[in-house]
Amino acid sequence: MPMLSSVDRFVKALARFPRLGIAHLPTPLEPMKRLSAHLNGPRLWAKREDCTGLGMGGNKLRKLDYVLHDAITSGADTLVSGGVVQSNSQRQVAAAAAKLGLGCHLAVYHGRLSPPSPEYETTGNALLNRLFGATLHDVPWNGDRNGAIRELADKLRAQGRKPYVVPYGVSSPLGAVGYASTAAEIATQAAAQGFAPHSIVHCTGSGATQAGLVVGARACLPKTRIVGIDIDAEPDRVRADVLAFGKGAADLLDQPFAPADVDVVAGHAGPAYGVPHAATTQAIKLGASLEGLVLDPVYSAKGLAGLIALVKAGRWSKDQDVVFVHTGGAPALFAYRHLFD
Ligand SMILES: Cc1ncc(COP(=O)(O)O)c(C=O)c1O
Structure with a gap:
């Protein structure tokens, strides 16, 4: 051999x-x-x-390729994640959810940085998140990267959904x-x-x-x-x-x-x-x-x-x-x- x-x-x-x-x-x-x-x-x-x-x-898709296999095998029907308004991570989660036919709820953190331009909230990744069909939840940034994501997942679970938490940055x-x-x-x-x-x-x-x-x-x-x-x-x-x-x-x-x-x-x-x-x-x-x-x-x-x-x-x-x-x-x-x- x-x-x-x-x-x-x-x-x-x-x-x-x-x-x-x-x-x-x-x-x-x-x-x-x-x-x-x-x-x-x-x-x-x-x-x-x-x-x-x-x-x-982007780099998150490689992580998601493995992490979302776990989501699918665990029987999840919804991906829950989050990030700042222009997060590439949540945009890749939203795209993956669209491709896999899963729901997608995102905690969108405001206040980690001041919007650098008038179009910050509507263009780039923010535009793509909407096109991919994600439901966006505006939350204030308090330094806890995963807290609001977990709370969102708890709410969805209470509503009878099967959420899968994709941590901040898929990390x-x-x-x-x-x-x-x-x-x-x-x-x-x-x-x-x-x-x-x-x-x-x-x-x-x-x-x-x-x-x-x-x-x-x-x-x-x-x-x-x-x-x-x-x-x-x-x-x-x-x-x-x-x-x-x-x-x-x-x-x-x-x-x-x-x-x-x-x-x-x-x-x-x-x-x-x-x-x-x-x-x-x-x-x-x-x-x-x-x-x-x-x-x-x-x-x-x-x-x-x-x-x-x-x-x-x-x-x-x-x-x-x-x-x-x-x-x-x-x-x-x-x-x-x-x-x-
Ligand atoms: C374009 C891009 N590069 C690099 C990184 C950093 O990767 P990590 O969060 O795994 O350190 C990110 C994370 O959001 C990203 O969006």
């Missing part, structure tokens, strides 16, 4: 967790030659998690298990293109994206550093959540977990969550004009801004390869149109 590679072994461990197949996977891994030349730094690559397909795609141990599959894909795709990434850089917020990458990389890319760029301006909270979801996912997968693998980089979130700064708009312009990439001002552009700052600070040499995970978010760009007037 042929020996299994470490990637094959990890893929086998992942296969114990079935997925629905609603995300387009694997997503492409592409070189960013013009951005690399512009920055005169390491070879940069983009893992196109914005290309997961359904409802304009849970099972969400992180799903996201660990990205590391296996990158390992295979990078090997096929003749390199092993020195680092994988991405923006990190509710934590399960980074948690999954850390667990997956330990098995599939043991020499690769996962670098999470905090976009919440709350690096300690982010790190604590990555540690919790990472440990939970590693336990589910029966894999090792090392807290020292969790690298959350502060200082690139701008003034606050959802408030873009000059480096954010610059990253959007560079991604668009040099690579044809559409980045958003809340997440992916802050991630790229962090990567650019680290390149400029000399973190990598020119002969190293660095993968940027483009986590999506394009619809939110339209709520920030004024940045580009």
Whole structure:
């Protein structure tokens, strides 16, 4: 019998967790030659998690592919989730609910940030949520990400529905298990293109994206550093959540977990969550004009801004390869149109 590679072994461990197949996977891994030349730094690559397909795609669909299998097998008839007005996460939950023929109720948090434009409440993800048929419940933001979602689920249960709670950001141990599959894909795709990434850089917020990458990389890319760029301006909270979801996912997968693998980089979130700064708009312009990439001002552009700052600070040499995970978010760009007037 042929020996299994470490990637094959990890893929086998992942296969114990079935997925629905609603995300387009694997997503492409592409070189960013013009951005690399512009920055005169390491070879940069983009893992196109914005290309997961359904409802304009994004990183949450990969988590949902696994998490919603659990929803379906538990007999749920309604998905309940939440997020800020322009949350990409709840837009992907709403799209998945439409595709699966489930009800969808969303707790829409107001007040985490002041609306940056008059169209903030009606365009981008907010428009798509309505098109996907979600029922929106306006609630004030009080810092508890999952409280209003749970209350909404309780109300629906009392009305005789069978709600399934999708946590804020689809971040849970099972969400992180799903996201660990990205590391296996990158390992295979990078090997096929003749390199092993020195680092994988991405923006990190509710934590399960980074948690999954850390667990997956330990098995599939043991020499690769996962670098999470905090976009919440709350690096300690982010790190604590990555540690919790990472440990939970590693336990589910029966894999090792090392807290020292969790690298959350502060200082690139701008003034606050959802408030873009000059480096954010610059990253959007560079991604668009040099690579044809559409980045958003809340997440992916802050991630790229962090990567650019680290390149400029000399973190990598020119002969190293660095993968940027483009986590999506394009619809939110339209709520920030004024940045580009
Ligand atoms: C476009 C985008 N990128 C990155 C993230 C961060 O992922 P996580 O919340 O798993 O840390 C989010 C989360 O909402 C997102 O919408």
